Amino acid sequence: MTGWPENVGITALEIYFPYCYVDQTELEQNDGVSAGKYTVGLGQDKMGFCSDREDINSLCLTVVQNLIRRTGISFHDIGRLEVGTETVIDKSKSTKSVLMQLFTESGNTDIEGVDTTNACYGGTSALLNAVNWVESSSWDGRYALVVAADIAVYASGAARPTGGAGAIAMLVAPNAPLAFERGLRSSHMEHAYDFYKPDLQSEYPVVDGKLSIQCYLGAVDKCYTRYCAKYNAKSGERFTVESGDAFLFHSPYGRLVQKSFARVMFNDFLEDPSPDYSQKYAGLEPFRDLKREDTYFNRDVEKAFLTASDSEFKAKTKPSLLIPNQVGNMYTPSLYSGLVSLLCSRTAAELTDRRIVLFSYGSGFAATMFSLRVSSDMCEGSPLVKLLGDLSDVIPRLEARKKVHPTEFAKSMQLREDTHHLAPYTPVSTTDDMFPGTWYLTQVDDKHRRTYAYTSLVANQHNTLNTVADAHQLKTAARNASAHQHMQTS
Amino acid sequence: MTGWPENVGITALEIYFPYCYVDQTELEQNDGVSAGKYTVGLGQDKMGFCSDREDINSLCLTVVQNLIRRTGISFHDIGRLEVGTETVIDKSKSTKSVLMQLFTESGNTDIEGVDTTNACYGGTSALLNAVNWVESSSWDGRYALVVAADIAVYASGAARPTGGAGAIAMLVAPNAPLAFERGLRSSHMEHAYDFYKPDLQSEYPVVDGKLSIQCYLGAVDKCYTRYCAKYNAKSGERFTVESGDAFLFHSPYGRLVQKSFARVMFNDFLEDPSPDYSQKYAGLEPFRDLKREDTYFNRDVEKAFLTASDSEFKAKTKPSLLIPNQVGNMYTPSLYSGLVSLLCSRTAAELTDRRIVLFSYGSGFAATMFSLRVSSDMCEGSPLVKLLGDLSDVIPRLEARKKVHPTEFAKSMQLREDTHHLAPYTPVSTTDDMFPGTWYLTQVDDKHRRTYAYTSLVANQHNTLNTVADAHQLKTAARNASAHQHMQTS
Numbered sequence: 001m002t003g004w005p006e007n008v009g010i011t012a013l014e015i016y017f018p019y020c021y022v023d024q025t026e027l028e029q030n031d032g033v034s035a036g037k038y039t040v041g042l043g044q045d046k047m048g049f050c051s052d053r054e055d056i057n058s059l060c061l062t063v064v065q066n067l068i069r070r071t072g073i074s075f076h077d078i079g080r081l082e083v084g085t086e087t088v089i090d091k092s093k094s095t096k097s098v099l100m101q102l103f104t105e106s107g108n109t110d111i112e113g114v115d116t117t118n119a120c121y122g123g124t125s126a127l128l129n130a131v132n133w134v135e136s137s138s139w140d141g142r143y144a145l146v147v148a149a150d151i152a153v154y155a156s157g158a159a160r161p162t163g164g165a166g167a168i169a170m171l172v173a174p175n176a177p178l179a180f181e182r183g184l185r186s187s188h189m190e191h192a193y194d195f196y197k198p199d200l201q202s203e204y205p206v207v208d209g210k211l212s213i214q215c216y217l218g219a220v221d222k223c224y225t226r227y228c229a230k231y232n233a234k235s236g237e238r239f240t241v242e243s244g245d246a247f248l249f250h251s252p253y254g255r256l257v258q259k260s261f262a263r264v265m266f267n268d269f270l271e272d273p274s275p276d277y278s279q280k281y282a283g284l285e286p287f288r289d290l291k292r293e294d295t296y297f298n299r300d301v302e303k304a305f306l307t308a309s310d311s312e313f314k315a316k317t318k319p320s321l322l323i324p325n326q327v328g329n330m331y332t333p334s335l336y337s338g339l340v341s342l343l344c345s346r347t348a349a350e351l352t353d354r355r356i357v358l359f360s361y362g363s364g365f366a367a368t369m370f371s372l373r374v375s376s377d378m379c380e381g382s383p384l385v386k387l388l389g390d391l392s393d394v395i396p397r398l399e400a401r402k403k404v405h406p407t408e409f410a411k412s413m414q415l416r417e418d419t420h421h422l423a424p425y426t427p428v429s430t431t432d433d434m435f436p437g438t439w440y441l442t443q444v445d446d447k448h449r450r451t452y453a454y455t456s457l458v459a460n461q462h463n464t465l466n467t468v469a470d471a472h473q474l475k476t477a478a479r480n481a482s483a484h485q486h487m488q489t490s
Numbered sequence: 491m492t493g494w495p496e497n498v499g500i501t502a503l504e505i506y507f508p509y510c511y512v513d514q515t516e517l518e519q520n521d522g523v524s525a526g527k528y529t530v531g532l533g534q535d536k537m538g539f540c541s542d543r544e545d546i547n548s549l550c551l552t553v554v555q556n557l558i559r560r561t562g563i564s565f566h567d568i569g570r571l572e573v574g575t576e577t578v579i580d581k582s583k584s585t586k587s588v589l590m591q592l593f594t595e596s597g598n599t600d601i602e603g604v605d606t607t608n609a610c611y612g613g614t615s616a617l618l619n620a621v622n623w624v625e626s627s628s629w630d631g632r633y634a635l636v637v638a639a640d641i642a643v644y645a646s647g648a649a650r651p652t653g654g655a656g657a658i659a660m661l662v663a664p665n666a667p668l669a670f671e672r673g674l675r676s677s678h679m680e681h682a683y684d685f686y687k688p689d690l691q692s693e694y695p696v697v698d699g700k701l702s703i704q705c706y707l708g709a710v711d712k713c714y715t716r717y718c719a720k721y722n723a724k725s726g727e728r729f730t731v732e733s734g735d736a737f738l739f740h741s742p743y744g745r746l747v748q749k750s751f752a753r754v755m756f757n758d759f760l761e762d763p764s765p766d767y768s769q770k771y772a773g774l775e776p777f778r779d780l781k782r783e784d785t786y787f788n789r790d791v792e793k794a795f796l797t798a799s800d801s802e803f804k805a806k807t808k809p810s811l812l813i814p815n816q817v818g819n820m821y822t823p824s825l826y827s828g829l830v831s832l833l834c835s836r837t838a839a840e841l842t843d844r845r846i847v848l849f850s851y852g853s854g855f856a857a858t859m860f861s862l863r864v865s866s867d868m869c870e871g872s873p874l875v876k877l878l879g880d881l882s883d884v885i886p887r888l889e890a891r892k893k894v895h896p897t898e899f900a901k902s903m904q905l906r907e908d909t910h911h912l913a914p915y916t917p918v919s920t921t922d923d924m925f926p927g928t929w930y931l932t933q934v935d936d937k938h939r940r941t942y943a944y945t946s947l948v949a950n951q952h953n954t955l956n957t958v959a960d961a962h963q964l965k966t967a968a969r970n971a972s973a974h975q976h977m978q979t980s
Contacts (some may be wrong), residue, residue: 003493004627088581091687092695093854094608101681109678110716114615118584118604125604129619134626137494182627188599191591197581199940200690200911205582226600227773232533364583366604381606421690428742447696448688465774 001070005174009372010127011143013170014067015340015394016059018048019434020402020407027161036183038161038275043254043321048401049152050165051412051429053420053440056087057098057433059064059454061439063167065097065454067145068299071171075106079142080133081445082113084122086197087150089420090448098450099147113144120197120250121362123148123168123332128368130213132174132178132345134297150331153413155204160413161252164328177375177384178339181355183234185370186226188219195363211338213256214296219367220249221259221292224267227357227369240268241309244371245354248338250361251324256310260438261304261317262358267292269305280406283285284308286442318347327397344394348378348385370455402433423448429457494625497704499548499666499862500617501633502877504557505830505884506549507656507817508538509924510892512899517651520896528651533744533811538891539817540641540655541902541919542909543930544788546577547588549639549943551929553657554589555944557635559927560880561661565596569632570623572603574612576687576820576852577610577640579910580938588940589637603634609685610740611852613638613658613822618916621670634662643903645694650903652743654818658826666872668829669864671845672832675860676716678709683852693910702853703746705787709857710739710750710849711782714757717859731760731799734861735844737807738828749809750849752795757782759795762950774798809835816888834884838868838875891924912936921945930964 024038024045038044050057050059060083068075083095094115103109116125123146128145149167154160168352194212197205231239241247241264249257270292287301295301306313319340322345324330329338335358342356351378361367374386404412412429425444428481434440439454514528514535525787528534540549550573558565573585584605602623606615613636620634639657644650684702686694721729731737731754739747761781764770785791796803810828812835814820820827825848832846843866851857864873894902902919909915915934924930930942931970 053940086582086917088578088690089688091578091690092576092607092609093683094684094687094856095524097608097679097681097854099681100679104681109680109712110676111679112615112618112677112858113609114606114608114852116606117582119582121604125602128602129622132622132626133617134627136622138622138625138675185628186600187602189587189590189601190599191587191589191594193583193937193939196938198579198583198913200578200581208937222599362604364587366584366587368602393639408868423688442807447683447698448686449683 005139007176007179007375008131008134008174009172009176010170011173011176011383012067012071012344013336013340014063014070014169015166015333016063016066016438017053017166017323017330017398018050019438020051020404021046021048021327022404022406024161025404028282041255042161043258044161044325046223046326047161047163049153049409049412050164050167050416051433052427053413053429053431053434054134054151054165055420055441055450056085056089056151057095057450058439059151059165059167060099060147061102061452061456062235062437063149064102064145064147066437067169067171068102073143073171075103076108077078077143078103078108078111078131078145079140080113080144081111081147082118082126082129083115083149083482084126084146085115085134085149086117086119086122086331088117088197090107090198090390092335095147095149098182099307100194103439118366119364120150120331120334121366121368123336124360124362124368125366127170127198128185133140134172134174140461146170146172148336150156150333151202152329152331153203153416156410156413159203159371162329164330166327166330166337168333168340170336171397175383176352177382177387178356178372181371181384184227184230185368186230187225187366188222188226189366190215192363192365194365200420203416208393210297215363215365216252216256216294217260217296219361219365220263221267223359223367223369224264228271238271239264241316242314243355244357245316246320246356247359248320248322248335248342249317249359251332251338252337253328254321254325257304257317257321258306258313262302262309262314265312266301266305267311268294271394281308281456303386303414313459323394323398325475340394344391348382348388351385352376352378352384396436405466495629495664495900496595497666497669497865498621498624499669500660500663500664501663501666501668501873502557502561502657502661502880503826503833504553504560504880505656505813505823505827506553506556506642506928507813507820507888508540508544509928510541510894511536511817512536512639512896514651517896517899528897530949531745532651534651534818537653537814538655539643539650539653539899539902540906541923542905542917543919543921543924543926544641544655545910545931545940546575546579546639546641547585547940548929548931549655550585550589550637550905551592551639551942552927552944553659554592554635554637555929557659557661558592563633563661565593566598566611567633568593568598568601568635569630570620570634571637572619572634573605573637573639574607574614574616575605575639576607576609576612576821578607581690585637594966602908604842608856609852609854610640610821610824611856611858613826613849614852614858615856617660617662617704618675624662636660636662636745638822638826640823641693642821643693643906644817646900649697652819654820656817656820656823656827658820658823658830659855660723665873667872668846668862669862669865671861674717674720675858676713676720677822677858678712678716678854679856680705682853682855683735684855691911693760693906700787703852705855706851707750707753707786708783709851709855710753711757712937713849713857713859714754718761728761731802731806733845734847735806736832736846737849738809738810738825738846739807740825740834741828742819742824744811744815747807747811747814748796748803749792751790751803752799755799755802756785756795771798800912813884813888830881830884834880834881836880842866842868842874862912887925
């Protein structure tokens, strides 16, 4: 089989997170919990959140438009567009169909793909579908565009600090700087009620916290075991933590990711035909005969392998936790915000030819482990250098955000809770607290139809256009931001 | 590019529809509307419906288990499973994950794919994803299993007779008796609020009837024009109605399908460089200069082309309307119930080497036209003959259903309306009115977790098992149906 294009993978990435955040230390104080409960216990420092001005459609409109503008590609260049999300505001109409408004001016409507859902796994499902499309006979040479976005909110209480919000857009094509490694993809899917959203009227999930951790760690075990077996079948060699240069995990909160990396090393240890107890596995001999499935809540195992894996964790996983730590759990974009974090922390030279292993998990549940190989071309103007260059504003954007006091945050959450399902409804929150070029909800009419506008690329100017098409038009709009027309919705 | 496996497509089909139906003539009388309003005006004779015993999960459990049993394949043989549906009962947890219960005994959990949604288009999206997977480097030789299922219900009133319910399962593999024609796939996707479900608490959609017809017919025009262009680019020849042996359409109701086929001929007419006004297009000259987009509600055009296309419609489309006419709109399975209808109406010899053109439409909206080529191997034991043999009980099953009086039907609809979102809830409807081997809901607990059991393959025996795995186990269960254990849900 030699017909597939070479090095199919991610050729551009765009991330969007909200302008406002709440500080987790302040939240600890405000909630009257012990200091460090959220920051150390969960490993979370800041949490982004959306007012009633943003919904799943606006997040996706924003990230797609920003990706198109930044990469300079045309709306004509896209042949597939799929959205992964669990922020469902319509049981039938896809967010993909809403995004087609951006394509109106281009006239390009021959674009396959709709929405895909399984908790935080939807983005990965969309990404794998995109890669498959590029490798299939139906690929017509155009880019696949993958969007993952969610608004993660919890009822007030212990779970609330594990929220977050954001969106990722990824372009998929051959000759990509982040290429999928063929044959190295393993999944584990199972039925569980660990985290789910059966109350359709509410934005909040039902969570069985303990079961959720067990399912997640169990899926790490299963996927890693299968990934290693596939690697072995392909290369004849044993895969261990040393075989990968970075290990990224879906991040509900940072502490679980650290435990997951320790879990990978625990798996290595159990599979090692002759463990080195003098060095690498010093003091771990008592755990040698344990069964994986008996250890999900074994504190001794957890502590021992957290310690044993600490230096590798800092080198191979911690850099990926920047955005998850600063924005919170974005659900479907979480893993890919980890990828963006890693890319923002490294130069092209530090990344070139490296293997990045990714673990995606969505409750219910669905999990996949796969790996990306970074291109070895780090010349000026190479796809890798361009991809990294396009991410150069991520850290400045993180730092430019606005801190909001916990009481204001709580009010904003209450407003969402009271109004997110109403029709008709006109959002009341200010649009001043948004990044330039952010789409926002202007109105929900009596038939639940939603209209949107977007903040100007020039500060303090807002654009509400009939349709917004390509980057050129957007730039024109930014220059002529006084024109106020509403985008048609039907 | 010669690396893709040959003739990737549908190698087996299974259909499930409810045991109970309401007669549309009786419904006309009961609703006090003019005779023929539903049967002639909509083109619908019977409508299947589900009691509170069935939900989207149970429909999918049933159709997958029946497919496995009938084809005799093992749960081990499946490497991908994706569900297309717009019957959302959880915003996060996929129906795919619920189906993983069927795989428990096999231990096969390395199965990609989750759920995909865009109104009635979800099944097509899942099918195209499956075909892409088989053609990709990630294909590992196993089958892809595509499931499309929905329960279509409307508030009492004019739209109610356009309901229906059902499920389709399709196995996708190379060397298929129904192979996708490469390069002949065209889509048109656009933003519209024609039919959508923004009231998450309700099972009923919001419908803009006129806009919906305009969007549907517009999508027929766009997809057909693009399909013809791709055909022309590939073969150098002009595609017309004569180039296809069967034309199948998503069927909200039969009359719209007939209008759509007439629309295809209208497109042929407009594109014909030298229309034959003496024969084929006799009397149609006045319509030559019309623009497509001005004619969606032009009664003269509609009537003229319905008449002109009538004999071709009867030959190439009408056979596909059997199940849509007898069961109603199944939403995502609708188009594929048309495919089953066609296959049930023909012998292998009548089908061999024929081209079947399919048009899929989902509101919001997403539409794709593609074509399948029927295998030329009609020998005893060939995949085509096996596929047709596996469908031999469809017509007998349709005829074995139970007719329910409109007042009982209305009560059942009211029960769904009152209870479909409740937790805890124990369904009250009888399980006697179900086909053998049908999964049904036994309970929704206070945390919204759902448990299921299934009716015996032997009449009047019910099985409620811990887990139900492969066909062997199912047969054993049917023999020992007195054992009552409940399937675990968490």
